[in-house]
Amino acid sequence: MALPMQLRYNYRIYPDPAERAALARVFGCARVVFNDGLRARQAAQAAGLPYIKDADLQKQVITAAKRTEKRAWLAEVSSVAPIQSLNDLHSAYRHFFASATGRRKGPRIAPPRFKSKRDNRQSIRLTANGFSLRDNGRLYIAKIGDLAVRWSRPLPAAPSSVTITKDAAERYWASFVVQTQDRPLPELDTATGIDLGLSHFAVLADGTKISSPRFLRRAERKLKRLQKDLSRKQKGSNNKAKARIKVARAHAVVVDRRRSWHHEESTRIIRDNQAVYVEDLAVKALARTRLAKSVHDAGWSAFVAMLEYKARKNGRTFAKVSRFAPTSQVCSVCGVKDGPKPLRIREWMCAACGSVHDRDVNAARNILALGRRERLNACGGNVRPERVPAAPCETGTHLGDRKHS
Secondary structure, three states, X not given: OOOEEEEEEEEEEEOOHHHHHHHHHHHHHHHHHHHHHHHHHHHHHHOOOOOOOHHHHHHHHHHOHHHOOOOHHHXXXXXXXXXXXXXXXXXXXXXXXXXXXXXXXXXXXXXXXXOOOOOOOEEEEEEHHHEEEOOOOOEEEOOOEEEEEEOOOOOOOOOOEEEEEEOOOOOEEEEEEEEEEOOOOOOOOOEEEEEEOOOEEEEEOOOOEEEOOOHHHHOHHHHHHHHHHHHOOOOOOHHXXXXXXXXXXXXXXXXXXXXXXXXHHHXXXXXXXXXXXXXXXXXXXXXXXXXHHHHXXXXXXXXXXXXXXXXXXXXXXXXXXXXXXXXXXXXXXOOOEOOOOOOOOOEEEOOOOOOEEEHHHHHHHHHHHHHHHHHHHHOOOOOOOOOOOOOHHHOOOOHHHHHHO
């Protein structure tokens, strides 16, 4: 049975100079309304007043503000973008309160912060009454005009909202939210586990190794030259602004290449396997080590997120196994835990059955076995593991270890 799901479709847009100026005004209005709403709520909290309701805040910072001389220019743009910006502030507060009270899972969320006009990324969000798609393929934005869109693929349905974004490389994008139906692929009898790494980006349970392209490492020489050129420009000059855009565009090329490669590999894995299991890596923790640049260059989180939504979209099974599972220490043949091993050891022999393992392939096979076991457990199957003898170094209780525990 096909289930509805929301997807984003991103397209490049090409506004002319007049449309860019109009978009800049809308970006500024949305930012000012957000900051005014945040300032009003902070002032009410400091004065010990009750929390300002959403409707009252909208009347204060939008409806009443338009009638003042200081904020009269808010009436020059469509009211959709400022209202949606204020709705984003309401959502930010709700997420913050839910996180502070423990009702929201995951890491703690900080309270909303003021937006700066010096941010290199600006965006506005519009609902259906603020935009429309023309028959000639252009995107109409209220009080801005018809924007040229590069339609790289057709939209599967009418969009419910659109987000217009200007990134640091001075590029403009339109991101449409579309309600679609799942389109399951033909069922297969194959499944795989994926071990993510740095020497190889991914190793599959069948022994396939996907080399890491290292897009950032390959672009480091050019980035270093451009950043050195940027540092030599006078602060506040036009030349510095031009140099900053050159650096941003070079980084954008790296990001675009990595994202395109992630899409290709994730689509291939989902297409060729009915079930996909990966290890739930602590990417944030790894990004604080000396391997931070390589971890960010790999982009594991984005890749896993693609696997997850593509699996749901195409009727595949996707699951994560615990990061604390000793996938590199357990023999995938007999199940004996052979103990931890330093990273320099890429192959090892099981002391119990004598099987020779590639470290990464063995980990991928263990991830596949754990994923299947947890899935059967969730479905009510009998997944009690077979008893295997413990390694000699793990048998018994060591009194010396007890004294130091």
